[in-house]
Amino acid sequence: MARVRNTIPDQQVHTYEAARGSRVAQTFAAREARRQLPRIAPSPDFLLQVHPHSWDVRAGQIVPVARKLQVVPGVNNVDARRGVPDVSRAVLSRNERGWVVISPEWYSDDDGEGYVVRHPVAGGVAHLTVFEKCYPGSMRVDNDDELEARWWGELIKAGRIPGPSPAALEELRDKCETAWVRASNRRKTDEAWASEAEAARARLDVVTAALEAATKKQTPSKGKRAAAREVKS
Amino acid sequence: MAHLFADVANARTNEELSALYGLLLREDSDAILNVMQAAYVGDIAGSPSNVIQVTDYDDAAYNGFADRSEVQAISPTDPAPAKTDVTVARYGFARRPSDLVKMTDSHGVLNPALLAQDFLIGSNQKLVALIAGIMGDFTATSGSAAAVAQVADFFDACSTLRQANANGQLVALLHPKQWGELTKEIATVSGGALQLAPSAQENIISRGSGFQGTLNGVAVYTSTRVASSGGGYNGGIFDAAKAVAWADATPVVEMPERQLLVGKVLFEMDREPLTAETIYAGNVWLGVSQRQDAAGVTFISTT
Numbered sequence: 011m012a013r014v015r016n017t018i019p020d021q022q023v024h025t026y027e028a029a030r031g032s033r034v035a036q037t038f039a040a041r042e043a044r045r046q047l048p049r050i051a052p053s054p055d056f057l058l059q060v061h062p063h064s065w066d067v068r069a070g071q072i073v074p075v076a077r078k079l080q081v082v083p084g085v086n087n088v089d090a091r092r093g094v095p096d097v098s099r100a101v102l103s104r105n106e107r108g109w110v111v112i113s114p115e116w117y118s119d120d121d122g123e124g125y126v127v128r129h130p131v132a133g134g135v136a137h138l139t140v141f142e143k144c145y146p147g148s149m150r151v152d153n154d155d156e157l158e159a160r161w162w163g164e165l166i167k168a169g170r171i172p173g174p175s176p177a178a179l180e181e182l183r184d185k186c187e188t189a190w191v192r193a194s195n196r197r198k199t200d201e202a203w204a205s206e207a208e209a210a211r212a213r214l215d216v217v218t219a220a221l222e223a224a225t226k227k228q229t230p231s232k233g234k235r236a237a238a239r240e241v242k243s
Numbered sequence: 244m245a246h247l248f249a250d251v252a253n254a255r256t257n258e259e260l261s262a263l264y265g266l267l268l269r270e271d272s273d274a275i276l277n278v279m280q281a282a283y284v285g286d287i288a289g290s291p292s293n294v295i296q297v298t299d300y301d302d303a304a305y306n307g308f309a310d311r312s313e314v315q316a317i318s319p320t321d322p323a324p325a326k327t328d329v330t331v332a333r334y335g336f337a338r339r340p341s342d343l344v345k346m347t348d349s350h351g352v353l354n355p356a357l358l359a360q361d362f363l364i365g366s367n368q369k370l371v372a373l374i375a376g377i378m379g380d381f382t383a384t385s386g387s388a389a390a391v392a393q394v395a396d397f398f399d400a401c402s403t404l405r406q407a408n409a410n411g412q413l414v415a416l417l418h419p420k421q422w423g424e425l426t427k428e429i430a431t432v433s434g435g436a437l438q439l440a441p442s443a444q445e446n447i448i449s450r451g452s453g454f455q456g457t458l459n460g461v462a463v464y465t466s467t468r469v470a471s472s473g474g475g476y477n478g479g480i481f482d483a484a485k486a487v488a489w490a491d492a493t494p495v496v497e498m499p500e501r502q503l504l505v506g507k508v509l510f511e512m513d514r515e516p517l518t519a520e521t522i523y524a525g526n527v528w529l530g531v532s533q534r535q536d537a538a539g540v541t542f543i544s545t546t
Binding site: 056059067080086100103108138152196 | 293329330331332334373376377380383387389393395399432468471472474532536546
């Protein structure tokens with residue numbers, strides 16, 4: 011008796027296997043691709059902005075505390091014209107409040123693409139600065155403080171943004187001093203705070219030195235002497 | 244529930260369904276805005292512009308009374324108005340499930356009523372995300388990108404706000420990592436001196452899953468939409484009524500047979516017979532602006 015062969019024509023077998031293999035491969039490829047994406051939340055495009063009263067110490071330098079003005083229509087007066095975000099009113103509004111909005115053109119490197127970098131992430135795109143680093147499969151975002159501090163230094167030197175006023179430095183010194191005192195007190199009972207205390211001390215030293223240099227150039231407000239006749243005894 | 248079934252056609256046929264849910268759940272941690280009491284400044288419907296201008300007058304009489312002798316004249320004090328513009332823009336969201344997906348929708352989630360509800364919740368979350376995006380815009384700062392979030396910085400921010408006469412309900416909108424660091428410090432360092440009032444389940448239900456509890460009388464919310472900059476998360480602590488203004492628009496319903504106004508979300512349905520798909524689209528118009536700079540503090544800590 012002839013054996014009945016339960017066969018699939020070669021071509022069909024090939025097609026089936028190929029299709030199956032392809033689908034499996036695609037699934038794994040998609041999964042792998044997703045795994046390679048940074049696990050940070052999507053975030054919109056932005057312009058950096060700084061305020062002359064807002065400073066911090068990073069990488070041993072006094073730098074402005076830069077914030078992100080989100081380029082999202084409807085946020086802080088960003089508008090949309092034919093689907094394209096229009097930031098003119100937003101920039102004007104921020105300028106009125108004392109902020110300096112940093113033009114992307116002020117960041118110049120080889121590609122001339124500005125300071126915003128787009129990173130594909132799960133669920134969309136995250137916009138970070140060129141100084142911020144994110145990693146595949148990780149929620150971590152690091153910042154290259156040295157590179158960024160150097161750039162801010164160049165912008166101050168070029169007169170693009172104002173440097174810290176003595177009053178702003180005094181405010182920063184108070185803040186750093188408080189942080190140092192706090193960390194030092196904790197160190198007394200827990201030596202694990204040693205590095206925090208030392209870092210706080212180093213930050214305080216940077217501000218103190220900058221303040222000493224700036225105070226010499228400071229011109230206090232003269233005011234006007236009150237006339238004695240205004241006060242009756 | 245919002246955003247849990249994005250890209251339904253793929254999700255339901257994809258073996259990575261659980262992974263997708265896991266990713267999207269991260270978006271579902273925003274608060275319900277109404278409880279945050281941010282100042283609602285109006286609806287642009289009927290106005291000639293998509294910009295609403297709000298004028299805040301200083302508290303003139305608050306500190307204005309000065310001593311005068313019996314017949315000495317009073318000099319009238321002019322109010323010093325400060326204006327805030329809120330620009331309203333459109334946000335949209337749509338789903339396009341196929342008939343096959345709807346037929347095999349054993350959970351029954353793909354019906355217009357639930358989708359409309361989902362769109363409404365999603366629009367609220369969008370508003371919270373927009374507010375989270377301006378937390379870095381306050382001039383005053385507390386904390387540093389060089390250090391983890393510390394309770395002392397949180398208290399400093401509250402003190403700064405009270406000195407600035409921000410006397411209303413203070414609200415904190417922080418990144419979850421910032422809140423995690425604060426609660427860790429409360430639990431391990433403060434030795435019980437600080438009392439955190441964590442949110443009860445009932446509060447989470449009423450205020451949204453982003454509500455975490457109160458610390459020093461400040462209602463704390465978290466959102467992953469809080470931005471980072473310079474190696475630091477820019478959360479915010481603010482007087483809800485004074486620091487943030489938001490506006491919206493009431494859309495025009497022209498075809499009531501297929502348009503529905505859900506809150507202020509214009510929910511629409513359409514049919515694509517050539518591909519056997521139904522389209523559900525939602526549009527909402529929102530705008531958010533910083534109002535009084537002094538009524539908020541940017542709370543910074545390392546990423």
